[in-house]
Amino acid sequence: MANGKILRQLFRAGTAGDADAFRLASQAVIEEERQKQHHLLANDLEQILYGSDLNLRASNSTPRVHYDVPVDKERGLPLLDIRTPKRSLDEVILPSSSSAALEEVLEENRRADVLRSYGMKPAGKVIFFGPPGCGKTLAAEVVAFELDRPLAIVRLDALVSSFLGETAANLRKVFDFIAQHPFVVLFDEFDAIGKERGDSGDHGELRRVVNAVLQMMDSYEGRSLILAATNHEQILDTAIWRRFDESIEFPLPDEKQLKEILSLKLRGIRRQFEIDDKEVLKEFKGKSGADIERVIRRAAKRMILREQEFLTIKELKSALVREDLRKS
Template sequence: MANGKILRQLVKAGALGDTVAFRQASEAIIEEERQKQHHLLANDLERILYGGDMHAQPSSKKPQFEFDIPVDKERGLPLLDIRPPKRSLDEIILPESSSVMIEEMLEEHRRSDVLRSYGMKPSGKIIFFGPPGCGKTLAAEVIAFELDRPLAIVRLDALVSSFLGETAANLRKVFDFIAKHPLVVLFDEFDAIGKERGDSGEHGELRRVVNAVLQMMDAYDGSSLILAATNHENILDSAIWRRFDEAIEFPLPDQKQLTSLLQLKLRGIRRQFELDDKELLTEFEGKSGADVERVVRRAAKRMILRGQEFLTIKELRSALVREGLRRH
């Protein structure tokens, strides 16, 4: 069954006669059912939505933004990638402390009018840190979905320029842009522009970029929620941390979170094992959420193509080996 957030969006769009929003909510439900391996239902819903023509999906499937995305002067590349978020809060598994921090932050933004009536405002700048594949980018999408805002991912390949001073100029374009529009903005791999200034291996231009980041974050008072993510928190400049309202850790999952992850990723898949099987959890010990997702997807594909009715631990072990994740 689709989650309550999407169902509310669907009913609201239908009541208001908003065909674009209705289609987007319907497509989100179809995608959710497909992720649950409910392919027959997803196909039926697609046929109903598109009137039997599977190729009649309109070009307006992606949201149409009424503003111009800034570009890099050197190469003409867009500095942000703006997309509609599709995954909700029940798609992410985190330690309780991190989940509570995210839920509190969401409440602050949903009830920002109450805070402002007391002369306060919701957290506007948050940094995520932890190993790769532990849900930092997913969390940004979830937050955007829960706040009903587009997700804007800053493109570091376009932001960082070879021209002297152009990187800072690109940063200024990004901050000016996000100040005007209510977005959830993710600066992924934030250490690329926030590296410790005392690092003797870095040249003056990168130190100037860090100074520019600090100044722009200090001066920022826009309508977007800024999120930064790093896999290398130890190399961030110490002054960077003070610019954020909150720092949320995304560690490797423990056994409890691994069990929840497997339950999430294996929903709709028939299996011959229990999710809290010690042998199974040992196989996934030290793996990230992204690792678990890749392994389950590979094992499920093998099961389907071989015509097997049930997934076994053997298939998961084989997938771990194929992904280069199993210890010998």
């Protein structure tokens, strides 16, 4: 069953006769059912929504509002991708301290008017750090979804230019743009523009970029919530950390979080083992959430194609071997 937030959006749109909002909420319901592995239900709902013209889905997946996204002068590439978020808070599984910090950021931004009435501001700049695949990018989408804002992802491939001074100019375009709109903005792989200035391997241009980032973050007073994510927090310039209101760690899952992730990803899949089976937990120990999701998806595909009724530990182990080979 879809979560309460989506259902409220669906009912509001239906009673108001807002066809566009109804379609967007319906798409979110379909996507959520797919995430739960309820593919038959998702297909049925999609068929009801679109009828025979399923190509409408692609045209309706873009944001309704047109944004004049800035571009890189060197190659004409857009500096940001604007997306409609679809994933909710129950998909982010973190240690209690990290989860509480994330929920505090959400509450502060939901009730920003209350804070401002007391002369205070909500957290406006937050950095996520931790190993790859532990949910940083997912969390950015979830924050955007929970705050009912578009997600704007800064494209580092377009942002970083080969021309002297152009990267800083691109940064200025991005900060000017996000200041005008209420986005949730994600600077993924933030270490690419926030690397320690004392690194002897870097030339003066990169040091100037870091200085530009610091200055723009200091002076930023815009409407967007800025999120940064890094897998390499140890190489960030020490001055960078002071520019963020909050820092939230996304570590590899411990046993408790591992059980929660398995429960989420195996939902709707018939299986011959329990979530807390010690053999299963041992196999997934040290894996990230993204690793676990890929393994389960691969194993489920094999189960379906072989027309097996239940997923077994044997399929999981085989998929784990494939995952290890893929990463070696």
